[in-house]
Each structure stands twice: as structure tokens, then as C-alpha cells.
Amino acid sequence: MNSAQRIWIKSPLATLDSTCAGGLVVEGTRIAEVLAAGETPAAPVDQVFDAREHVLLPGLINSHHHFYQTLTRAFPAALNKSLFSWLKSLYPVWARLGEEMVEVSTQVALAELLLSGCTTASDHHYLFPQGLENAIDIQMAQAQKMGMRVHLTRGSMSLGEEDGGLPPQSTVQDEDAIMADSERLIQRYHQAEEGAMSRVALAPCSPFSVSESLMQASARLAEKHNVRLHTHLAETHDETDFCIKMFGLRPLDYLEKVGWLSDRVWLAHGIHFNEEEIRRLGAAGTGICHCPSSNMLLASGLCPTLDLERAGSPVGLGVDGSASNDGSNMIQEVRQAFLLGRLRYDAAEITHQKVLFWATEGSARCLGRTDLGALRVGMQADIALFRLDELRFAGAGDPLAALVLCGAHKADRVMVAGRWRVTDGAIEGFDLQALIERQKSLARKLAA
């Protein structure tokens, strides 16, 4: 499509934002017009896509994942365990990751996300065994090939078992090497401009796998290059106990001490905060990526999403790694957030609109994006269209609510930056069956 071409996504069956009931006009990579019911475009269009059978959403945004973990789904040795013992069974397996494994697992995760209506994906890769120093470069190349927008974080682990950390020594790296590679990746891939297709953030893995000095050095480097910071925090009671024992501080006090309590930061999980800590997070504007499936699977706990949001923290949504989900389906994660939220809050507070907001604008705010996550003029043309013609929707009343309540699991069409990447429920020019076979064989090799 040439950049001047205009497409009218006409009169959707329903939308998240009622101001675009007449649809929207995409011009180049952006949304050029938003139309009220009955309105027609102000200028001529080149194509009309009749969306009367489709529910129109802003492209979903996944703000926490570990793509490589798609290779260790339902991994026998890790079943029925909570976070620390789950990690200990998987670290030695992950330590054997190789280049082809990162390439293929990235494709698998991105394909699953794209097919579920996701247009922007963040990933947290923190394993760089010998020979895999270019893991993020491999991920970038795959995302580019598939046309997905990514925020890839340069993860890191520096605190091995010998120094009181959780991961085996063979999986941790030297701090100077981590910092040098972080800077290299920012310079090579971070696009600061509006409409960016690739951004880089820095992501020391967790309090129990990273030294205090690496947290501080990462914060300084992020400030120098104006990139974002990400880590896992307040995921389990074991982590709180670890922080008290190791640093003499609760996780949030530790975060503040290392210079991370700021609006440059978004945290995965954010479950075990007390009221006073929630107030401090909100005042700082620190984002929280809620990962409902992972929190249920690992029996980690229930994120106080609405309390965090009311205090001022952006709340986004993430599928988390596919060894604790064990899928990468973003629209299904919206349903999980909806159901889990109602175990903590009133039904009137956790609505289908609220959880869809977290998966779009909420995640965009976590990633520091003001050009994504909503259907407004001038924003990037990232959209997802869902049909309601499957058995699961038969008899549904409200089309938007049906996506969440009846359990939508695949988008019919997905557009990223003005280009269709999914049509009729399939990724254009992509051999899914061949990918599945490659992934299966690599997963067997990794497990052996």
C-alpha cells in the first residue's frame, strides 16, 4: 500500500469507543478520521472495508512476556509448583537455549499474539548463555519480518546462587558486559520518534537474580538514553521474604533505594503491595503490568489493579511467559483479567470496557506510548477486528461484551501501522504448520 492510500473501515458492528461508530479512515500509517454513526469521510477514500460484521478494537498491547518460554509450555518438571521452585526447575533447561530456539520461539509467540488481535508486544529476555549474545538482535529481526510493533527489553541476571541469588551461576552475566550490550542495543534499535516500530528498554530480571549495583547502573543508563525500565516486582511472598533477608527492605523500599520509583518504570505483577506502598507507586506514576493467568497458575496472588489505578499508576495487561500461562493469547488474557478482577472487586467496577482499556490504552501508558492504544485521529493505525460467527458467540446480545464474556480467542483481521497483517484469521504469507513442526522439534531438543 502506498502511504497516501486511504481505507475506510466502515460502520463496525460495535467498538470500544462509541465516538467511532461510523468507523475510521486510515491514511498511511495513521488514523486520519474518526466518524460518528452515519457520517461519511471528509475526503475521498481508495478502499472501503465493510465492518458491519466486525467488532472494532484498538490493537491489543501486551506489556509483559518471555517469548522463549513457548518452548517450555506444560513442562513436566515444572508442573504444580510456585514461582521459586518453578524457576529452579526451568533455569537449567533455559540455560541451553540456542539461536534457532530464540528465532523460532519468537515467531511462535508473535504469531499467537498477532492472531489474537495484538499489534504491539513487549518481551523480557534475560538469558544470554555463551553463543546467544545476540538474542535480542534475533528477536528484532523476527518482529520486523512479521511487521509487529515491539518493545524489546534487554533483560539481565547478575546475582547467581554463589552470591545469594536464585539462578544457577551459569545463567548470570558480568555487569560490565550487560551494560555494554544494553547500550549497543539502544543505539542500534531504539526508535524514539512517534510511530516507532521498535523500542528498547532495560530490564534487570528481579530482586532475587540481580545485584543492587546493576539496578542502579541500569537506571543511570536508562536516564542517559531516555529509555524505559522494567522488572518483575512484588510477585510472591517468597520474593518479599528474600528482599527482607537480602537487603533488609521490602520490595518497594528496595526499588526506591535503587532509584527506580518513577514514571520511567513499569513493573510486571505488582501483587504484594500494602496500602502505603500503593500510594507511593501511584504518586510516582510507576506502571503495573497485570498478568492474571500467570498469577493464577503459579498461585502468586491477586493484583490490586483498581487500587493501583486509583492511586495514579497506569495498569496494563500481559500474558507473561508461556511457561506460566501457557499461551500467548491476548484477547483470552482480557477475559482472565475480567474474571479474576471480580474475585477482588465489585462486578460494577470490573467491566468488559475496563479490562479492554487495560489491554489497550493502559498497556500503552505502561510502555510510555501516547500514539497507541486508542482509536483517535493522529494515532497509529493499529486495529483488531473480531467476527462473532463462531459457535461460542451464538445467541450473544451485546457484541462488545460478547468478546470478553463468550471468550473470543482469534481476530479476523489485524492491522499494524496501516498494513493488514492478519486477514481471514490468518497471517499473510506465513506457513504456520511448518513453524509448529520446527518449534516441536526444538522443544524436544531443549528438554532432552
Ligand SMILES: [Zn+2]
Ligand atoms: Zn515474567
